[in-house]
Amino acid sequence: MQRRPILRSLLGGSLVFPGLVSELLAGRPPQHAAKAKRVIFLYLTGGMSHLDTFDPKPELNRRAGELIGKRKILGCPYKFQPHGQSGTEISDLFPHLSTCADDLCLIRSLHGDHGNHAQAVLSMHTGSGTLVRPSIGSWISYGLGSANHNLPTFVTIAPHLPYSGALPWGSAFLPRKNSGVRIVPGKEPVKYLGDPAPPSQLRALQRRLLADSNRSHLAARASDPRLESRIASLETAYGMQMEMPEALDLTRETDATHRLYGLERGSTRGYAWQCLVARRLAERGVRFIELVDTGASYNWDAHTDIRHQDGHARNVDQPIAGLLKDLKSRGMLEDTLIVCTTEFGRTPTVDPINGDKGRGHLASAFSSWLAGAGVNAGTVYGKTNDLGTKVVENPVHVHDFHATILHLLGFDHEALTYRHAGRDFRLTDVSGDIVKGILS
Numbered sequence: 001m002q003r004r005p006i007l008r009s010l011l012g013g014s015l016v017f018p019g020l021v022s023e024l025l026a027g028r029p030p031q032h033a034a035k036a037k038r039v040i041f042l043y044l045t046g047g048m049s050h051l052d053t054f055d056p057k058p059e060l061n062r063r064a065g066e067l068i069g070k071r072k073i074l075g076c077p078y079k080f081q082p083h084g085q086s087g088t089e090i091s092d093l094f095p096h097l098s099t100c101a102d103d104l105c106l107i108r109s110l111h112g113d114h115g116n117h118a119q120a121v122l123s124m125h126t127g128s129g130t131l132v133r134p135s136i137g138s139w140i141s142y143g144l145g146s147a148n149h150n151l152p153t154f155v156t157i158a159p160h161l162p163y164s165g166a167l168p169w170g171s172a173f174l175p176r177k178n179s180g181v182r183i184v185p186g187k188e189p190v191k192y193l194g195d196p197a198p199p200s201q202l203r204a205l206q207r208r209l210l211a212d213s214n215r216s217h218l219a220a221r222a223s224d225p226r227l228e229s230r231i232a233s234l235e236t237a238y239g240m241q242m243e244m245p246e247a248l249d250l251t252r253e254t255d256a257t258h259r260l261y262g263l264e265r266g267s268t269r270g271y272a273w274q275c276l277v278a279r280r281l282a283e284r285g286v287r288f289i290e291l292v293d294t295g296a297s298y299n300w301d302a303h304t305d306i307r308h309q310d311g312h313a314r315n316v317d318q319p320i321a322g323l324l325k326d327l328k329s330r331g332m333l334e335d336t337l338i339v340c341t342t343e344f345g346r347t348p349t350v351d352p353i354n355g356d357k358g359r360g361h362l363a364s365a366f367s368s369w370l371a372g373a374g375v376n377a378g379t380v381y382g383k384t385n386d387l388g389t390k391v392v393e394n395p396v397h398v399h400d401f402h403a404t405i406l407h408l409l410g411f412d413h414e415a416l417t418y419r420h421a422g423r424d425f426r427l428t429d430v431s432g433d434i435v436k437g438i439l440s
Helices: 006-011 018-024 058-062 097-103 117-126 136-144 201-219 225-247 255-261 270-283 306-329 398-408
Strands: 038-044 080-083 088-091 104-111 154-157 181-183 288-293 336-341 345-350 359-362 366-372 379-381 391-393 418-420 423-425
Touching: 038 136, 038 270, 038 306, 080 097, 088 097, 097 104, 097 306, 097 366, 104 391, 104 398, 117 136, 136 154, 136 288, 136 398, 154 270, 225 270, 255 270, 255 306, 270 288, 270 306, 288 306, 306 336, 336 398, 345 366
Parallel strands: 038 288, 038 336, 104 379, 154 181, 154 288
Antiparallel strands: 080 088, 104 366, 336 366, 345 359, 418 423
16 A cells, blocks of 8 residues: 655644744854855765875885785876866876866865774764764754755765764764755655645644644643654654655756766666755755765775776766856855765775785875865865875864864854763864865
8 A cells, every 4th residue: 555645644734833943943153154054975985095086196106016014015007187277186087077176175184093984984974983973964954954944954865875874874962853864866765755635624624733732742841852853853854745856856957967967867876866966955955965975885995906996986976077067057166065075095005805906994094175165176285195104294184174164164163062961062072173274
């Protein structure tokens, strides 16, 4: 039997608590003016190799085959060239993204604390690799609040679960309304969004009775954050049934737009679909949109063969470039922050356990980039040593990375806190500095 959208059937045609929902979904006052109003977080899961993408190391090929300890240096099979007026060097894995070099702020000096996938993924998303903490998307949802009550403040588009499962978009001890809503590319990206039958007098009466009952229930428990969060979540779920189907409908997008993203008309899969949907969600007020590039082999985890990255780069290269160009042409890059990252880098030496063609995990150095609102475009920040194993100039810890993202949204990372278990928690835990060198 086909399931009817229960919530919409119960509530009818309007929000039960329009004033209350506005209050419950409101954000925190920012500490300073900022250009960025939203974030699109491009997550390339599996540990993309900085040595083969954004951090050229000619020494790798000059010393290929040389032993470091018991491991051989693995040369880079890709060519790096300078691009744009900035001359930013990017490998030929990204021919489309390279055309956007002057829009990128490339950080080559990121480092973290964990070389294990599960811990590193959590650290990049929550600031902690060992304990369950709210994700960066949840913190930004909590801080900025809702710009559209009919859509979630935080959406994750993930065809498969990454390492650490759903924890990277969980809200932990923050209110549940700040959790990420997962969209799965395919014919039914969000379940049970179909239209119900037209409103009837009986259902209108049910709606009024339900509203009166809930108002009384809430008045007796006005300080219960769980109840407030449940009301806000249910109202957003109802709103999604009205607005999400249209947001996910790409039929009205032009052929030129489909070509820009490299998306075949009618397709509902691939990173191109994710990127175009992200632009549509951003237009409609979603505050944080994460696009997780996941597959059965966890994509960029190239232990056995570094050329494993070729197909994954093809999957994301044109869509990401299309997203940047599309946002820029619409004037949206001025108030949208684009973040592209992974969980850690890769070693310059082979991973002998898996053969002699792949690279191992490396937490001490990797690359990521930012673009858009408040970012110093067309620049490179930080430097690693000749083999890319260690940061030697302008180190950026994951906490610094998070602090800077929050700053670009108008928040002091030390002031955006939530009281839990007797202490004030924050995304950056007890450390983190704003990377002022990448700010415009």
